[in-house]
Each structure stands twice: as structure tokens, then as C-alpha cells.
Amino acid sequence: MGLHHPATEDLELPTVLHALSDPQRLRIVRKLSADPEPRACGSFEMDVSKSTCTHHFRVLREAGVIEQQVLGTSRLNSLRREDLDERFPGLLDAVLASADAKSAAPA
Amino acid sequence: MGLHHPATEDLELPTVLHALSDPQRLRIVRKLSADPEPRACGSFEMDVSKSTCTHHFRVLREAGVIEQQVLGTSRLNSLRREDLDERFPGLLDAVLASADAKSAAPA
């Protein structure tokens, strides 16, 4: 069965903000942004269990933040950057910039 | 007793995003942005009970999104726009613009 992805015009701001408000999920999104190549779930070094991972990827997908393509036994994840930019201009960039600034360790 | 407000450098991105991810709270923030005059809690037309209101204002305050000043029996609420812009440049604007766009009814 195909995974469900919300249409661009159906993206809800509170839902997206909630999806981005969890540290684990924020990490996923940042990695996807840093390297735009679609990546399997397993390639993210998550410090939670496999089933928790599945949960977080689903929250991101159902919020419309990521897209998941089935490839064999894997799910290739990519950011829905264009859709997000169309619906919420500047939001993703601001969130990513804020997350980067925060983690940019001072010398 | 004075109300507790987090310092600008202590603002956490996930906490702020979570504070903004609730429709009631988003409404509060939008009203504060539309009219930058500090306003009492009661002046927001909220469709929830008084105690729920108190809860939402506290979440916003503890996340560092709003400032509450005591004036008599009232709490004057204002956006911590400068602090937010310093810590998370562009974030608040992007959220507010997205919220505005969403509620801007098409013809």
C-alpha cells in the first residue's frame, strides 16, 4: 500500500509546528536539509528504538514535512521543501537556521 | 511575586515551536502582533474557560514568546518580538505570515 501524504494545500500550520517541535524530529529534518539526497530511515543515527523511529517518521510524513518513497524494504525520506515553501514561505528556512545557530558550538 | 520569564539566551527552539503549535495560543500571538499595545488576558476573545486561558498564557510566557506585566489585577501581555528575533531570526515573522496567509480567505 502507498503511504499517505497530505496535499500541499492541506498542510496545517499547527500540525507542522508540532511536528517540528520534537528534538528527534528536528534532527531528522536538519539531516535531510543538510544532505538533500533521499535517505533510508536506518541511515539516521537515532538514539531511540526502531519503533519509535517509525513513529517520528510517520508524524513528519503526516504533517507534510517529509515524503517517503518505498524502495524495497526501505523508505526513502526527503524534505518537502518546495511544498512547505509554497504553503509557509520562509518557515522551514527560519526553523533550520535557528536550529543550526543553536547547535553551532562556540569556540 | 513576579512572574518568571526565561532569559533570551535560554529560549529553546522546540519549546517555542511547541508553544506556537496550539491554535488558541497561535491566536493570542497573532492578536498581540496585530496590535502591539500590551493587552490584558481578558481582552482576547477566547473560546475556552478562564483557567484554560491562564494555562495558555503561562505556556507562552514560559516558552519566552510573551511577556506578562502585572498591573492591578490584570496581566498585560506583549510579544517578546525583539528577543525572539535575536534568538531565532525570521522565525516569528514566518509563523505569523503563514498564519495570516492561511486565514486570508480567498475570493
Added chain:
DNA sequence: GCAGCAGTTCGATAAACGTCGTACAATTAA
């Protein structure tokens, strides 16, 4: 076929959340 790998599904659990009503405190007005 069989084993291994990638994720999902299914409870379960503990914590957090949004909501309410009632009671309370503190200020202001009569």
C-alpha cells in the same frame, strides 16, 4: 527455501497536554 535486513504493527506504560469547574487571592469601585 532460508536467513537476514528494513520497517511496521501492536499493545503497554508513563508523562504531558488541553480542558473544565470550583475555590481562592488581589485589586478596584461603590
Added chain:
DNA sequence: TTAATTGTACGACGTTTATCGAACTGCTGC
């Protein structure tokens, strides 16, 4: 002083959340 106004504190409640482990499905390769 009494009453009204503004908001808080305190449970209480049902829901959602983040987490886990164990069992499962579906592909890939030997």
C-alpha cells in the same frame, strides 16, 4: 465594608504523546 473584576491554584478528566519490546511483513540474496 462590600461587591465586582481579573486572574491564579488546584484537582480532575480524558486524550495524546514518546517511548519500548516483541512479533510480524516484505523484500533481497545465498
